[in-house]
Amino acid sequence: MALIETKGLTYTYPGTSKPSIHDVSIKIEKGEFVLITGPSGCGKTTLCRCFNGLVPHFYQGEIKGEITVAGINTLDQHTYEIAKHVGLVFQNPENQLFALSIEKDVAFGLENMGTAREEMRKKVDWALHQTGIYDIRERSPHEISGGQQQRVAIASVLAMEPEIIVLDEPTSFLDPLSAEKIFDVIYKLNKEQGITVVLVEHRLDLTAKYTNHLIVMDQGTVRLEGDPRDILSNEETRRIGVGIPKATLLYQMLKKENCNLGNKTPLGSEELADQILEELKGD
Amino acid sequence: MSIFDGLKFRKVNSLIHNLDPRIKFVYVIGVFIAALLFLQIIPLLALFVIQLPFVFLARVQQQWLRSLRGAAFLAAFIFLINIATNFFGGGYTLTPSNIEGAAAMTLRFVVLVESFSVFFLTTSPDHLGLALEQSRVPYEFAFAFTAAVRFVPVLAEEAQTIMDAQKARGLELEKGNLLKRIRNYIPILIPLIVSAIRRSLELAEAMESRAWGACKKRTNLYSLQLHKGDYALIGITATILVSAIYAYFFVSIPTIVNLLS
Amino acid sequence: MIEVEGIYYSYPSKVEALRGVSLNIKDGEFVAIMGQNGAGKSTLVKHFNGLLKPSVGTVTVDGIKTVKSSVATLARNVGFVFQNPDHQLFSETVEEEIGFALKNFGFDVKVIEERITWSLELLSLSQYRKTSPFLLSGGERKRVALASVLACDPKMLVLDEPTIGQDYEQKEKLRQFIMQLQSQGKTVIAVTHDVEFVAECNPRVVLMKEGKIVADGQGHQILTDPAMLEAASIVLPQIAQVFTKLSALGLSKDIINIDEAKRVLLKAMEKHKR
Numbered sequence: 001m002a003l004i005e006t007k008g009l010t011y012t013y014p015g016t017s018k019p020s021i022h023d024v025s026i027k028i029e030k031g032e033f034v035l036i037t038g039p040s041g042c043g044k045t046t047l048c049r050c051f052n053g054l055v056p057h058f059y060q061g062e063i064k065g066e067i068t069v070a071g072i073n074t075l076d077q078h079t080y081e082i083a084k085h086v087g088l089v090f091q092n093p094e095n096q097l098f099a100l101s102i103e104k105d106v107a108f109g110l111e112n113m114g115t116a117r118e119e120m121r122k123k124v125d126w127a128l129h130q131t132g133i134y135d136i137r138e139r140s141p142h143e144i145s146g147g148q149q150q151r152v153a154i155a156s157v158l159a160m161e162p163e164i165i166v167l168d169e170p171t172s173f174l175d176p177l178s179a180e181k182i183f184d185v186i187y188k189l190n191k192e193q194g195i196t197v198v199l200v201e202h203r204l205d206l207t208a209k210y211t212n213h214l215i216v217m218d219q220g221t222v223r224l225e226g227d228p229r230d231i232l233s234n235e236e237t238r239r240i241g242v243g244i245p246k247a248t249l250l251y252q253m254l255k256k257e258n259c260n261l262g263n264k265t266p267l268g269s270e271e272l273a274d275q276i277l278e279e280l281k282g283d
Numbered sequence: 284m285s286i287f288d289g290l291k292f293r294k295v296n297s298l299i300h301n302l303d304p305r306i307k308f309v310y311v312i313g314v315f316i317a318a319l320l321f322l323q324i325i326p327l328l329a330l331f332v333i334q335l336p337f338v339f340l341a342r343v344q345q346q347w348l349r350s351l352r353g354a355a356f357l358a359a360f361i362f363l364i365n366i367a368t369n370f371f372g373g374g375y376t377l378t379p380s381n382i383e384g385a386a387a388m389t390l391r392f393v394v395l396v397e398s399f400s401v402f403f404l405t406t407s408p409d410h411l412g413l414a415l416e417q418s419r420v421p422y423e424f425a426f427a428f429t430a431a432v433r434f435v436p437v438l439a440e441e442a443q444t445i446m447d448a449q450k451a452r453g454l455e456l457e458k459g460n461l462l463k464r465i466r467n468y469i470p471i472l473i474p475l476i477v478s479a480i481r482r483s484l485e486l487a488e489a490m491e492s493r494a495w496g497a498c499k500k501r502t503n504l505y506s507l508q509l510h511k512g513d514y515a516l517i518g519i520t521a522t523i524l525v526s527a528i529y530a531y532f533f534v535s536i537p538t539i540v541n542l543l544s
Numbered sequence: 545m546i547e548v549e550g551i552y553y554s555y556p557s558k559v560e561a562l563r564g565v566s567l568n569i570k571d572g573e574f575v576a577i578m579g580q581n582g583a584g585k586s587t588l589v590k591h592f593n594g595l596l597k598p599s600v601g602t603v604t605v606d607g608i609k610t611v612k613s614s615v616a617t618l619a620r621n622v623g624f625v626f627q628n629p630d631h632q633l634f635s636e637t638v639e640e641e642i643g644f645a646l647k648n649f650g651f652d653v654k655v656i657e658e659r660i661t662w663s664l665e666l667l668s669l670s671q672y673r674k675t676s677p678f679l680l681s682g683g684e685r686k687r688v689a690l691a692s693v694l695a696c697d698p699k700m701l702v703l704d705e706p707t708i709g710q711d712y713e714q715k716e717k718l719r720q721f722i723m724q725l726q727s728q729g730k731t732v733i734a735v736t737h738d739v740e741f742v743a744e745c746n747p748r749v750v751l752m753k754e755g756k757i758v759a760d761g762q763g764h765q766i767l768t769d770p771a772m773l774e775a776a777s778i779v780l781p782q783i784a785q786v787f788t789k790l791s792a793l794g795l796s797k798d799i800i801n802i803d804e805a806k807r808v809l810l811k812a813m814e815k816h817k818r
Contacts, residue, residue, distance in 0.1 A: 040683050040711045058491050080497035088492040091709075094437060095485040098430045100409035107504035109493035114502050124504065140409075142436060146581060156493060172709050175580050175737040176779040202711045205740050205782050243712030246740065246782040246802055253806045259813055269782050273789035276809065280793060280816050441631070447595050448632040450615045451624035452692065453648030470644070473634035477678065481630065 001071070003164060003196055004028040004051060009065035011046060011055055020046040022220040023065070030163070033190045033210050034198045035228070038217035039241045044200045047217070048168045051198065052086040053079040070163050083109065087157025089167040093149035094141075102144070102152050103128065103137040109160040127159035130193070131185050147178025151185060158189070165189065166198040171206070179206055186210075205245045208232065209268035216242055229265040247272040298512055299341035299405045304414040306513045306520075307402050313520040314398040317527035318391050323536045324383060326527070327390040333523065334397050343404045350400040354393065362389040380540045408432040417507050430486070438479065445474045545571055546592055546700070546731075551601030553587055561587040562598070563755035571699070574722065574732045576742045576763070579752035580777040585735045588752070589702050592733070593622040606699070620649055623698035627705040629689035633677040638669060641677050642692045649696060663695040667721075683714050700731040707738040719745055743767055743781035743800040751776050768798045 009024040021043040028034050036044050049055040053074040056063045067074050070085040090096055099105040106127055110120045128134040131151040136144060141152070150170055157165060167186065171179035187210050190197045201207045208214075214228035218240045224231045231237055232248050244252075247269045254261060261279055266272040314330060321327055338347045365385035370377050408429065415425035446456075449470045456467045530536065546569040553562040561584045569575055577585045590596040591603045594610045594617075603610045606621055626632060635641040639660055646656045664670045667687045672680060677688050686706075693701070707715050715738075722732050722745065736742060742749060742763055749766040751759040753776045759766050766772065768784045780788060783805050787797060795812060799805050 039713060040709075041681055052492055054488060054491060058488065078496075079491045080494040083492055083494040083497070088488075090485065090489060092485060095482055096489040098426075098433055098486060098490070100407075100412060100429055100433055104409070104504055111501050111503055112494040112497045114498040114500055117502060117504065117506065120502065120504055141433065153489075160494065169709070175777065176739055177580065177777045180779060203740075241711065241713040243715075246743075247786055250783065250786070250802055250805055250809075253802070254809060257806075257810055259810070269785035269789065273786050276786070276790060277793075280812060444626065444628075445631045447590065448624075448626040450595060451593055451619050451626070452632065452645035453616050453619050453696075454644075455614075455616050455648070470632075470634045474631050477633075478628075478630050
C-alpha cells in the first residue's frame with residue numbers, strides 16, 4: 001500500500017466558494033523524494049496541510065474524497081496523532097520556533113507526547129546531529145541565522161521520528177547557500193534514514209536533482225505526475241508556468257539543434273556538463 | 284529599541300545565575316518581608332549590605348548600578364514627600380529624627396529594588412519559564428510567558444521595519460498637532476496588528492503540527508533540581524527572616540540620632 | 545546619481561554593519577546588490593533615502609547630502625519597496641493605499657487621481673481599484689506595494705528582495721517591468737540573493753561581504769567567478785556551473801545567459817565534428 005494516497009480529494013476553505021484543491025488523486029510510495037511544484041495559488045500548500053490533518057481539522061471547511069497517510073485516515077484522526085507520522089515544516093522559520101533555546105524547541109513535540117526524559121534526550125540529540133546543529137543547541141533563536149533556524153524547525157519535527165517529512169517552500173526566505181545546506185540535510189534524511197520527503201518548491205534549479213517523483217499542480221488540480229525527466233521535457237510543464245532548470249532548458253535547446261547528448265534529460269548542471277564532456281571528448 | 288535589547292537574553296554562567304529561580308524568588312520575598320518590618324536605618328542598611336555579595340558573585344554590578352540609578356528619581360521623590368509631610372504636618376519644623384525617618388523610608392525602597400533587580404538580572408527568561416512549567420501553573424500560562432519573551436524582540440524589529448516602510452512613503456510621525464500625531468500612527472499599527480494575527484495563525488499551525496495537546500501529562504526536557512547552592516540560599520533566607528523577626532520583637536533598635544546624642 | 549563615500553555604520557546594538565563602503569550609482573543604471581544575509585546590503589540601501597545616516601562618511605543623492613535632509617524629502621526621489629508588502633498595506637482600498645504616499649508628498653487631488661489610475665494600469669491592477677488590499681493574493685499585494693511607490697514617479701527605485709516567494713512567471717513579469725523602467729531612464733537598485741534572477745537580467749552587480757564591497761562589475765563577470773562567489777557565500781547560477789565544470793575545454797568562461805551558452809556550445813560541437 002502507498003504511504004500517502006488520495007482519491008478524488010476536493011477541499012474548500014470556509015468562507016470561499018471555489019475549491020482550493022479539486023479532485024486530487026495521487027500515490028506516494030515509501031522512500032520517495034517527491035517534489036510538488038506549480039504557480040502561486042495552485043493548491044500546493046493546501047495539499048500539504050491535508051497530509052497532516054491541518055486540513056480539515058484546523059482550518060475547517062468542506063472536504064470530499066479519501067486520503068490515507070501512513071495507514072491513517074486523516075479525516076477522522078486528531079492532528080496530534082497524525083503529527084507522529086508526518087512532520088510538517090513551514091516557509092517562515094521564525095514562526096516555528098517558540099522556545100527560548102534550540103534544544104527546547106526540538107523537544108517541544110516529544111514533550112507534548114509525554115516522552116520520558118532519557119528517551120527524549122536521546123531523540124533530541126539524534127535530531128540535532130542529523131541536522132548539524134548539535135553545537136548550537138543551547139543558543140537562543142535570536143542568535144542564529146535564518147538557515148540555522150530552518151534546520152531547527154526540521155530537527156523539531158524529526159525528533160518525533162516521523163515516516164514522512166513535508167516541507168512547504170522551506171528555503172524561500174534563505175540565501176542560496178543556506179538553501180543548499182537545507183536541501184542536503186533533507187536529501188541525507190531521505191537516503192540514509194529512509195524518510196519519505198515531500199518538498200514543495202518552485203525553484204527547480206535548486207531542487208530538481210534530488211527528486212524521483214515530480215508533481216505539477218495548477219489551479220487546484222494535479223496536471224502532471226511522474227518521472228521528473230519526462231515531466232520537465234514535457235511542453236505542457238512550461239506552459240503551466242513552471243520554471244524549468246536552466247541546465248534542462250539548455251539541453252532541450254541543444255537537442256533541437258540536433259546535438260548528440262544522449263537521451264537522458266539532465267536535472268542539474270552536473271549531469272549536463274557530463275553529457276557535454278562525453279560528447280566533446282567522445283572519440 | 285534599546286529597551287527590547289535587554290530582552291534578548293544570553294546565557295551567563297555564575298553561581299547566582301545557576302540557582303533555582305524558585306528559591307531565588309523565595310529569597311526575594313524573604314528580603315521583602317524583612318525590609319517591611321523595619322523603619323530604622325541600621326537594620327535596613329544591614330539588609331542592603333547583605334545582598335552585595337550576590338551582585339558581585341553574579342558579576343552584574345554594572346547592570347545593577349544602572350537599575351539603581353533608574354530608581355534614583357523615585358527614591359528622591361519618596362525622600363522629599365516624607366520630608367514635606369513631616370514639615371507641613373509637624374508645624375513647619377524638622378527634627379533630625381524626621382530626616383532619619385525619611386531616609387529610612389527611602390532606604391527600604393532601595394533595598395526592595397535591589398533584591399528584585401538581583402532576581403531579574405540573574406534569572407534568564409527561559410529559567411523563569413522553566414520554573415513556571417514546573418510549578419503548579421497551568422502549562423498554557425508558562426507557554427504564553429516564554430512565547431511572549433520569544434516574540435517581543437521580533438515584534439519590535441517588525442515595528443521598526445513597518446515604520447521604515449511608511450517613512451519611505453513620506454509619512455512624518457512628528458508632524459502636526461497632537462490629534463494628527465496620534466493619527467500618524469495608524470499606518471504603523473494596522474500592518475503591525477495584521478501581521479501579528481498572521482504570525483499567530485502560523486504559530487498555531489506549527490504547534491498543531493508538533494502534537495500540541497497530544498497527552499494530558501506533558502513531560503519536560505529539563506528538570507529543575509535543588510543543588511548545594513540552593514539549600515544554602517534557603518538557609519540564608521531563613522536566617523535573615525528569623526533574625527529580622529527576632530530583632531523586631533526583642534531588640535530595641537537604636538536610631539542614628541540616639542547613637543549620636 | 546548616488547554617491548557613497550567611505551561610509552561606516554553601526555547599529556545601536558554596536559553591530560558594525562558597514563565598514564568603509566564607497567560606491568557611485570549613475571542615473572539610469574540597474575544595480576543588483578548581492579551578498580549573504582547580514583553582509584550589509586539592506587543597511588547600505590537604507591542610506592539612499594535617509595532611513596539611516598552614516599556614522600562616518602557621506603551619502604549624496606542628486607547633489608544633496610543625506611545627513612542634512614529628511615526621509616520625507618529624499619523619498620520623493622528615491623522610492624523604496626520593502627520585501628514584505630504586509631509591512632506597509634493598511635488602507636481600506638487599493639486606491640487609498642496608492643494615494644497614501646502621494647498625499648504625504650502634497651500632490652493635489654487631481655494629480656493624485658491621475659497617478660493612481662496610471663500606476664494601477666502599469667501593474668495591471670485596475671480591476672482591484674476599490675478592493676481591500678487584504679483580500680488580494682500574495683503576488684497581487686506585492687504589486688500593490690510596488691504601485692504605491694511607483695505612483696510618486698521616483699527617479700530611483702530600491703527593491704528589497706523583490707523575488708522572494710515569487711513564482712517563475714511573476715519573476716519573469718518583474719524582470720520585464722524592470723526593463724521597462726530602465727527604458728524610461730530610471731535607476732533601479734535591487735537587493736537580492738536570487739542568482740538565477742540576476743543572471744537573467746545581467747545588471748551591474750555589487751557584491752558585499754561583512755560590511756564591505758568585495759566586487760563590483762557586470763553580472764557575467766562577477767557571477768562567473770567561483771572563488772569570489774564562494775568567499776561571499778553565493779552559489780553560481782546554473783549556466784555558470786555548467787561552464788565551470790567544462791573549464792577543461794577552454795571555452796569562454798563568463799557566460800550566464802542561456803542563449804549565449806547555446807551559441808558557444810554549438811560552435812564547440814561543430815568544431816569538434818570537424
